[in-house]
Amino acid sequence: MKIKPEQLSRHLQQLAPVYLVYGEEPLLVQEACDAIRTAARAQGFNERELFHGEAGFDWNQLLTEANSLSLFADKKILELRIPTGKPGDKGSKAIQEYCQNASPDNLLLVIAPKLDAATQRGKWFKALESTGVAVQTWPVPANQLPRWIGQRLQQAGIKANNQAIEILADRVEGNLLAAVQEIEKLKLLVSDAEVDATTMSTVVADSARYNVFTLVDKILLGDAQSTARTLRGLREEGSEPPVILWALSREIRILLKASDAHRNGEPLERALKNAGVWDKRQPLYKQALRRLQGPQLRAMLRLCRNTDQAIKGLGRDDPWQNLTELVLNLSGTPALTGATIKLAVTP
Template sequence: MARLRPEQLGAALKKNLLPIYVVSGDEALLVQEACDALRTAARAQGFSERERYQADNQFEWHQLTNAAASMSLFADKKIIELHIPNGKPGAEGGKALQQYAQNPPDDNLLLVVLPKLDRNSQKAKWFGALETAGAFVQIWPINAAQLPQWLNGRLNQAGLNADRAAIEMLATRVEGNLLAAAQEIEKLKLLAEDGQVTAQMLANVVANSARYDVFGLVDRALMGDAQGAVRNLQGLRGEGTEPLAILWALAREIRGLINVAYGAANGSNFDWACKQAGVWDSRKGLVKNALGRLRPAELDALLRKANGIDRAVKGMRNAEPWDELLDLVLHLAGVRSLSPANTRMSLSL
């Protein structure tokens, strides 16, 4: 399998299209953009139909086999998109992926989307089978040292030029959140009439931003400000924010807390655990505050809850996503709204 960096993907797709692509990483924006590039290239070569599957604990793996074998009534070729949120297909899933990779159909393109994979996962037989048949696009996080250069590149792609002070201010504003950075750059495209971005302009944009924002919600929850977090959540709902955008930010923060908590439990000091988890220095106080309230087992339960909300948003569970987001925010802020009993119930519906 060709191992590709995201910036190499475009050129590789112009040369030829492989039957299988594996996209892996925890940077949601870069993963989304890589997948979009693959879909666009596939559509240009006649893959006009797309089937999407979420391989959670309830997923039946024969659906992958059926999708590969079934002929489309509306298109000659189709994209089969398989999302594995925990990165672990299990024994049955691993076998299904190996079988698919041994003889991938010519009229299908399989796109497997995974979180960051550790070395052990990359040594698994199912991954090896995919490796033989296709390409692996590994998404690495953008660290603090790389962020200014990345932001400058994105600004240039948008037709904007920014001075050093503006780039530093933007980097401080987004704190490593690439999705937030992309949103800020889209905003700047509308405001920078001459294509020039200064620190003063950026300061004005930040000052005039919406009253409620997803990242403010996360910060209030980590601080233990339950009332403030709930007000923010209600404000976001009133402004028409998509539940998945809020859930993404909350789940990302919970995963970070889990990584720090288990790193500390395994003997790492707090600062090193934060560094390993990609926590910015400016956020260490928030993380320490939250970990003073939440035990690792509670954080694991919150992440399972987030996965359940994801299924509810996508219509795979009969539940109200906004009510469950409220429960999740309250518990993250220190209000024990989730008991083991109702957590199990929410995951089983």
């Protein structure tokens, strides 16, 4: 069964044995997965095992864990993340075998990025979809973002006029995670009065002096020294690495999508627009694409994956060191030299 994220809550009253959550909008994927985990815990699934279906992964681990009995006889959530969206032949067979013998004592939660039509016709996808529930998330289009923000504000108990909502939508430029963070800040700062344009402008502009939006702009401009200082400021002000990593990986994917389309003959302006870049920001991205090519951007995406694992404690890398390397490389400065390491830590 395939459903939309907004349909998920009523399907969680009676849990399915398998859930597949996929899409290119991290916030919506995260929220759907959180809802599934919460519902599962409420129904006795108190253990959680995490698997990463990447190159070199032993898919027998998934089947072995599914068949093993818990010491305390608790039900288990088996969470399988497939970062590439392609489990390969061994992974496909393992997933199909799991679905054929799904146990009521296990709940399989599979998390994947956007999956193309060919992948959705694959046997592993069909097995998950027929055994349980597939939840597909979609980015919120720019013309629907004000409405989405308005709904979120209403859910948070915040009254805001249309002009205020438009200001917030313009500020976050499609970054749903940033929009949610600003709404959480509004809950703390505003009273019961309606938020107007002046209040919204003041609150949004009153973000930390070193904020992620500033970091992204300096990266696109190629200002390596200022970029490194901004990253250091974010760290000192308590910003969380996952938020910064999300912003960086999002920009890398946008640049890569536009770069590939342009290399295949599409005019750069159209390539950027199709990649989700607003007209007024296209000059920044054009400047970045003059120094960044497809192979570099793909290498940075691999570093993003390593950084994500480091943040989760699954690797030996230092997340902040990896983030420094990412921002410097994106700014056009090779990050693995003594000079750039010094640049990254110098006030």
